[in-house]
Amino acid sequence: xxFRRQKHDETQPSLVEGAVPIGTAPRRERVIxxxxxxxxxxxxxxxxxxxxxxxxxxxxxxxxxxxxRFEAPPLGTTVVFEGxxxxxxxxxxxxxxxxxxxx
Amino acid sequence: MAALKRILLGKPLSSxxxxxxxxxxxxxxxxxxxxxxxxxxxxTDEILVVLSLQAGIGAAAFRPLVPIALVxxxxxxxxxxxxxxxxxAYPSGGGAYIVSRENLGHxxxxxxxxxxxxxxxxxxxxxxxxxxxAIRTATGLGREWAVPLCLLCIVIMxxxxxxxxxxSGAFFAGPTxxxxxxxxxxxxxxxxxxxxxxxxxxxxxxxxxGALETRAGTSSLGLLMLLRAFSSGAVALSGVExxxxxxxxxxxxxxxxxxxTLMWMGAILGSCFLGVSVIASHLKPFxxxxxxxxxxxxxxxxxxxxxTMFWLTMIATFAILILAANTAYADxxxxxxxxxxxxxxxxQFFNRGARLVFSNGVIFLAAxxxxxxxxxxxxxxxxxxxxxxxxxxxxTLSQSGMVRHHFRLRERGWRVAAVVNGIGxxxxxxxxxxxxxxxxxxxxxxxxxxxPIMVFAFQSIGRHYIRSRxxxxxxxxxxxxxxxxxxxxxxxxxxxxxxxxxxYARSLRPERLMAVTVASDDSDRQRIEQQWRDFEVPIELHVxxxxxxxxxxxxxxxxxxxxxxxxxxxITVVIPEFVSSWRSQWLHNGSAFALKAKLLHRPxxxxxxVPVHMGATDEVTDVHVGPSTxxxxx
Numbered sequence: 001x002x003f004r005r006q007k008h009d010e011t012q013p014s015l016v017e018g019a020v021p022i023g024t025a026p027r028r029e030r031v032i033x034x035x036x037x038x039x040x041x042x043x044x045x046x047x048x049x050x051x052x053x054x055x056x057x058x059x060x061x062x063x064x065x066x067x068x069r070f071e072a073p074p075l076g077t078t079v080v081f082e083g084x085x086x087x088x089x090x091x092x093x094x095x096x097x098x099x100x101x102x103x
Numbered sequence: 104m105a106a107l108k109r110i111l112l113g114k115p116l117s118s119x120x121x122x123x124x125x126x127x128x129x130x131x132x133x134x135x136x137x138x139x140x141x142x143x144x145x146x147t148d149e150i151l152v153v154l155s156l157q158a159g160i161g162a163a164a165f166r167p168l169v170p171i172a173l174v175x176x177x178x179x180x181x182x183x184x185x186x187x188x189x190x191x192a193y194p195s196g197g198g199a200y201i202v203s204r205e206n207l208g209h210x211x212x213x214x215x216x217x218x219x220x221x222x223x224x225x226x227x228x229x230x231x232x233x234x235x236x237a238i239r240t241a242t243g244l245g246r247e248w249a250v251p252l253c254l255l256c257i258v259i260m261x262x263x264x265x266x267x268x269x270x271s272g273a274f275f276a277g278p279t280x281x282x283x284x285x286x287x288x289x290x291x292x293x294x295x296x297x298x299x300x301x302x303x304x305x306x307x308x309x310x311x312x313g314a315l316e317t318r319a320g321t322s323s324l325g326l327l328m329l330l331r332a333f334s335s336g337a338v339a340l341s342g343v344e345x346x347x348x349x350x351x352x353x354x355x356x357x358x359x360x361x362x363x364t365l366m367w368m369g370a371i372l373g374s375c376f377l378g379v380s381v382i383a384s385h386l387k388p389f390x391x392x393x394x395x396x397x398x399x400x401x402x403x404x405x406x407x408x409x410x411t412m413f414w415l416t417m418i419a420t421f422a423i424l425i426l427a428a429n430t431a432y433a434d435x436x437x438x439x440x441x442x443x444x445x446x447x448x449x450x451q452f453f454n455r456g457a458r459l460v461f462s463n464g465v466i467f468l469a470a471x472x473x474x475x476x477x478x479x480x481x482x483x484x485x486x487x488x489x490x491x492x493x494x495x496x497x498x499t500l501s502q503s504g505m506v507r508h509h510f511r512l513r514e515r516g517w518r519v520a521a522v523v524n525g526i527g528x529x530x531x532x533x534x535x536x537x538x539x540x541x542x543x544x545x546x547x548x549x550x551x552x553x554x555p556i557m558v559f560a561f562q563s564i565g566r567h568y569i570r571s572r573x574x575x576x577x578x579x580x581x582x583x584x585x586x587x588x589x590x591x592x593x594x595x596x597x598x599x600x601x602x603x604x605x606x607y608a609r610s611l612r613p614e615r616l617m618a619v620t621v622a623s624d625d626s627d628r629q630r631i632e633q634q635w636r637d638f639e640v641p642i643e644l645h646v647x648x649x650x651x652x653x654x655x656x657x658x659x660x661x662x663x664x665x666x667x668x669x670x671x672x673x674i675t676v677v678i679p680e681f682v683s684s685w686r687s688q689w690l691h692n693g694s695a696f697a698l699k700a701k702l703l704h705r706p707x708x709x710x711x712x713v714p715v716h717m718g719a720t721d722e723v724t725d726v727h728v729g730p731s732t733x734x735x736x737x
Binding site for chain 1: 622624625628632635641642643644645646647648650661664668669
């Protein structure tokens with residue numbers, strides 16, 4: 001389930017300019033992280049559209065809480081999150097970060 | 104299956120019926136003595152095989168026959184007297200194993216136990232192979248029938264023994280007594296005709312060419328051959344320990360009844376063996392390498408040809424040889440249960456089946472004996488060399504243990520008893536050594552290697568059970584730490600089973616409740632999310648990506664991540680499962696089965712199967728499961 005095919009190697013240039021490894025990304029600072037969507041959590045009946053999208057780059061997991069959206073980035077795609085993350089049980093978490101799908 | 108089991112094995116017996124399943128002396132004698140008594144059919148022949156065929160001493164082979172038989176009878180008396188003392192000292196049974204355990208320590212006990220278990224297995228294989236060989240010789244059936252007939256005999260005896268001790272005893276009592284009666288008639292007839300009618304040796308016309316060649320042997324008898332002949336004759340003692348192993352199977356008072364039965368067994372065995380040897384020493388039944396058994400030749404000569412008495416004697420001999428295996432069926436499961444109770448064999452051997460017999464021991468014995476029959480092609484001559492080493496090792500340890508017992512307790516008359524047991528231990532130890540040395544290359548190396556391997560295996564099992572006990576033992580006052588509860592319901596789609604599983608999980612009010620599905624692409628996720636919305640399922644859904652379409656590994660990884668997040672929790676994995684008829688059950692739950700097997704070894708994890716029975720059609724209609732919801736962990 002973890003992101004294995006593109007395991008992060010710190011000696012290689014990052015896939016995305018300015019992106020940092022999730023495992024070492026500073027908290028409460030604006031960062032760019034990149035990884036594969038490995039899990040999506042949802043609870044459709046609470047009224048508010050809500051997705052927890054977990055990405056992994058091999059160094060750690062980052063979870064993006066996406067509210068008010070009826071679609072989540074598809075499983076298995078590589079996604080870039082940009083925003084200020086904070087520490088949670090699941091690892092680095094972003095609240096409604098900017099995101100784009102690379103492939 | 105249940106109906107077939109009932110037809111074959113009979114109705115189940117309650118535990119309170121156990122006393123009624125106990126054996127009277129008349130039933131116990133054939134149950135426990137058929138092995139020992141059956142050896143009268145071949146023990147004399149075994150001595151003569153060494154003296155006339157292997158040593159090649161010709162007519163001189165019959166000179167030491169009676170002295171050897173007398174020494175074997177003295178040895179038999181020593182062993183019987185020793186085991187009589189054992190029966191009273193250890194009324195709970197176990198024979199050599201128990202005596203060794205109590206007096207010599209657990210290593211000698213395990214050696215004794217494994218020796219006896221090996222010997223019981225060989226008893227079944229050898230006796231059945233011997234009986235089938237006799238039947239084949241009489242009826243002219245070809246060699247290709249050996250293995251199927253042996254296996255058929257084992258199956259019949261296994262079923263009879265699974266029906267219960269008492270019933271199998273009743274079944275086997277007739278043939279055993281029939282053999283004893285026929286043998287006594289043969290001996291009495293022989294003694295009458297020798298000493299009253301003064302008949303001479305068997306004439307040449309009844310002997311084969313091979314037998315006449317054997318008679319022409321002129322070699323001299325060496326000490327080693329004499330000892331080998333003696334050790335071959337001593338196979339008559341195999342099975343003597345059976346009564347002391349099976350004391351709990353006797354009616355009350357168990358020890359006294361068992362002791363009486365043992366004495367009867369010793370008297371029948373000793374007198375018949377000596378009687379046959381005396382007759383043989385006068386009538387000189389020379390045999391070639393490929394001839395039938397000597398008892399048949401004696402019967403043919405004494406009864407004046409192959410008439411009714413000859414056939415009755417032969418039929419009785421065939422029957423006792425096959426039924427001798429029943430002694431092993433009576434004792435192997437009991438001994439295995441005692442060793443299992445001590446924690447050196449799997450606990451399954453300690454459990455009694457529906458008919459109050461140690462069913463697993465019976466089935467295991469039958470299975471291993473069948474394997475031996477198949478591997479050795481049902482050939483008794485290949486199996487015989489494996490035999491007897493275990494018996495004498497058991498005797499030696501048992502009697503050594505009794506010597507220690509006497510020195511420890513110093514009861515009245517202990518010195519005489521210790522001397523008797525000491526002589527028995529020394530003699531049987533010597534025979535065990537002679538057997539293994541003289542027959543090592545012929546196959547005696549197999550039990551000599553197998554027994555240490557079994558002792559090692561027993562030790563490993565014992566250590567495992569000790570570790571298991573230690574890992575769950577707690578001091579008084581211990582309280583289990585409180586943990587939070589995370590419930591994970593595995594889903595593949597929304598259907599009756601999943602909805603029931605989710606509702607069941609909710610009813611347990613866990614701290615955390617979630618549904619997990621594994622998706623190999625995003626269309627799977629969109630489908631189940633749509634179903635989740637359609638059915639308004641009020642539970643959080645986790646969709647885990649599995650690009651390689653695996654189920655077990657992503658789920659295990661998901662649970663590990665939950666463990667990292669909640670370190671004080673217990674996880675319950677709920678798996679909705681479909682239950683259909685036995686014919687179609689294999690079509691369902693394949694993935695769930697593999698997952699459950701994996702989860703069984705995961706710490707702090709419980710697995711709950713929520714069954715959905717296929718017949719509940721009304722309820723299926725109620726929840727309006729649509730065509731797109733057919734996916735599940737089915």
